[in-house]
Amino acid sequence: MRERHATYYLLGPAIVALTLTTLYPFVYAFLLSFRDWRLSKSPTPGAFVGLENYVRAFDDPNFINSVVVTINYTIISVALSMIIGLVIALVLQKPSRLNTFLKAFLIFPFAMAPALKGFTWRFMLNPHFGILDELIDFVFPPLQDVVWLGEPGWALFWLAITEVWGWAPYIALVFIGALDSMPGDIFDAAKVDGASTVKTFYYITLPMLMPIIVMVTLLKTIFSVKQFDAVVTLTGGGPGRATETMNYYVYQTGFKFFDMGYASALAYLLVTAMFIFAFLYVRTIIREGQ
Amino acid sequence: MASSLSSNSKARREYPLNFSWGKIGWQLARIIGLLFTIVFIFLPVVWLALTAFKLPIDAYSTKVFFEPTLKNFQTIFLPPRSFGPMVLNSMVVSTVTVAITIPLATLAAYAFSRYQFKSKNVLLVWVLSTQFIPPVVVVLPFFTLFRDINLLDTRTGLVILNLSFTLPFAVWMIKGFIDALPPQIEEAAIVDGCHQLQLLYYVTLPLVMPGIITSAVFTFIQSWNEFLFALILTRREATTLTIGLMSLNAERGILWEQMAAAGLIVMIPIFMLSFSIRRYFVEGITMGAVK
Numbered sequence: 001m002r003e004r005h006a007t008y009y010l011l012g013p014a015i016v017a018l019t020l021t022t023l024y025p026f027v028y029a030f031l032l033s034f035r036d037w038r039l040s041k042s043p044t045p046g047a048f049v050g051l052e053n054y055v056r057a058f059d060d061p062n063f064i065n066s067v068v069v070t071i072n073y074t075i076i077s078v079a080l081s082m083i084i085g086l087v088i089a090l091v092l093q094k095p096s097r098l099n100t101f102l103k104a105f106l107i108f109p110f111a112m113a114p115a116l117k118g119f120t121w122r123f124m125l126n127p128h129f130g131i132l133d134e135l136i137d138f139v140f141p142p143l144q145d146v147v148w149l150g151e152p153g154w155a156l157f158w159l160a161i162t163e164v165w166g167w168a169p170y171i172a173l174v175f176i177g178a179l180d181s182m183p184g185d186i187f188d189a190a191k192v193d194g195a196s197t198v199k200t201f202y203y204i205t206l207p208m209l210m211p212i213i214v215m216v217t218l219l220k221t222i223f224s225v226k227q228f229d230a231v232v233t234l235t236g237g238g239p240g241r242a243t244e245t246m247n248y249y250v251y252q253t254g255f256k257f258f259d260m261g262y263a264s265a266l267a268y269l270l271v272t273a274m275f276i277f278a279f280l281y282v283r284t285i286i287r288e289g290q
Numbered sequence: 291m292a293s294s295l296s297s298n299s300k301a302r303r304e305y306p307l308n309f310s311w312g313k314i315g316w317q318l319a320r321i322i323g324l325l326f327t328i329v330f331i332f333l334p335v336v337w338l339a340l341t342a343f344k345l346p347i348d349a350y351s352t353k354v355f356f357e358p359t360l361k362n363f364q365t366i367f368l369p370p371r372s373f374g375p376m377v378l379n380s381m382v383v384s385t386v387t388v389a390i391t392i393p394l395a396t397l398a399a400y401a402f403s404r405y406q407f408k409s410k411n412v413l414l415v416w417v418l419s420t421q422f423i424p425p426v427v428v429v430l431p432f433f434t435l436f437r438d439i440n441l442l443d444t445r446t447g448l449v450i451l452n453l454s455f456t457l458p459f460a461v462w463m464i465k466g467f468i469d470a471l472p473p474q475i476e477e478a479a480i481v482d483g484c485h486q487l488q489l490l491y492y493v494t495l496p497l498v499m500p501g502i503i504t505s506a507v508f509t510f511i512q513s514w515n516e517f518l519f520a521l522i523l524t525r526r527e528a529t530t531l532t533i534g535l536m537s538l539n540a541e542r543g544i545l546w547e548q549m550a551a552a553g554l555i556v557m558i559p560i561f562m563l564s565f566s567i568r569r570y571f572v573e574g575i576t577m578g579a580v581k
Binding site: 002006008009010012013014015017018020021022023024025026028029032040080083087088092094098102104105106107108109110111112114115116117119120121122123124128129130131132134165168169173180196197222225229232233247248250251254260263264267268270271274275277278281282285286 | 328330331333335351390393418433453533535558
């Protein structure tokens with residue numbers, strides 16, 4: 001009996017705060033998504049329009065564009081994060097003084113404000129005085145005339161890299177943790193049996209990393225779909241609409257054009273997409289916990 | 291590696307050529323990988339840090355050697371840039387968010403970790419899944435609500451919205467740390483006649499202190515870096531540092547030397563904090579799961 005009271009007292013405050021800050025907007029946005037509400041015309045929600053906002057979304061080429069951009073962006077940034085993360089992990093895994101030193105710095109890119117990451121990369125990619133632009137021109141002269149953030153494909157690529165820069169080092173740390181905890185005798189046995197480095201990696205290391213790769217991929221996917229800050233500070237959605245992600249389009253609709261009803265409907269379509277990954281992720285976590 | 295392989299003559303006989311070329315190849319790959327890693331990790335940070343100390347004329351070039359100056363820091367703290375109040379806003383909003391998040395999250399995490407109750411799993415999944423709601427969904431209704439109750443452009447408004455992502459993260463993270471404690475210690479304290487809340491205060495809390503501090507640091511970093519809410523909800527009075535960066539985007543383009551100086555101010559506290567908890571960093575994020 002006493003324990004039950006304690007549970008209420010302990011959980012109560014957090015549950016109340018979460019209900020207010022997440023459940024309330026979640027439900028309210030859902031209700032708004034069935035209404036016509038242009039903030040510029042009326043301060044209160046307008047008429048109930050049924051599914052009109054949702055129907056409109058599928059006829060809206062800008063929305064379709066944002067879905068495609070988000071999918072492309074997510075694929076590029078997840079794939080690159082995993083690959084570069086794995087490379088960094090394999091390079092830094094062996095204990096040495098340099099590696100210990102480098103590992104301590106891996107957390108910085110991850111902790112840096114995403115908005116600042118966007119500006120930093122924008123600075124480095126500037127065609128006139130960007131250090132990275134100059135480095136690339138030096139290594140690959142044929143790419144000299146490319147204005148990195150002026151071409152749709154490249155802009156999306158660099159937007160992804162901006163995020164990969166933060167995530168790959170973090171993923172590397174996760175992988176190093178996993179590699180360190182692998183039993184050493186398996187690798188010794190492989191060596192004794194004469195397995196090559198590539199074979200050892202492919203047949204032993206990779207399968208043992210698989211559960212973690214799955215978890216990190218899901219986690220990274222969720223973050224990529226949520227990407228917003230660097231879109232604003234690196235590309236502003238441009239050139240044209242080439243880097244306009246779903247998040248950014250919802251923001252534009254709601255807070256540039258003040259079409260709250262339509263923005264809520266778009267946001268809910270985004271929630272639906274997130275929910276699929278969230279479901280997979282939660283299931284993986286719970287399985288892991290048991 | 292070489293010695294253990296050469297002791298196994300069979301392996302050598304099977305891959306005589308392959309082996310030595312492979313070894314050189316791997317060494318080369320390792321060196322390229324190392325170089326790549328170093329450039330990839332450090333270039334953006336180092337370049338930003340260098341630019342912060344450059345005069346405008348040097349900032350718009352790729353010079354590595356230049357006469358350092360502190361003028362940019364002076365410029366951004368003087369009008370019309372006035373970064374002072376923004377630093378204060380970021381500090382206050384982040385500190386208050388931590389001060390509210392951590393006690394609430396610790397109590398809830400303790401209940402989730404130590405008690406059995408009917409709707410426990412439902413609540414846990416709910417807390418975890420709130421982290422997947424895109425922030426833009428949260429801010430839509432709050433924008434109109436705050437406009438009606440005069441909380442637009444206030445630090446209070448920002449703190450309230452920050453809770454929407456810091457709280458679920460911290461609950462999961464602290465729960466992870468409490469789960470990792472052996473229950474025997476607490477059982478012994480109960481035998482000694484310890485009351486429930488005494489137990490939490492005198493036994494569990496001191497033991498999970500490193501975990502709680504880690505969560506506090508994460509919460510601070512998240513609030514400090516927060517951008518979307520501040521972009522939408524603040525105009526003049528409550529603008530934080532990340533929004534201050536946007537103000538350096540003037541008509542004739544971004545003022546990069548000032549941007550770099552402001553960037554350092556955004557970056558340095560976060561670097562110091564994350565360095566202080568580097569031992570728990572990876573574990574912490576994995577436990578907290580998602581932003």
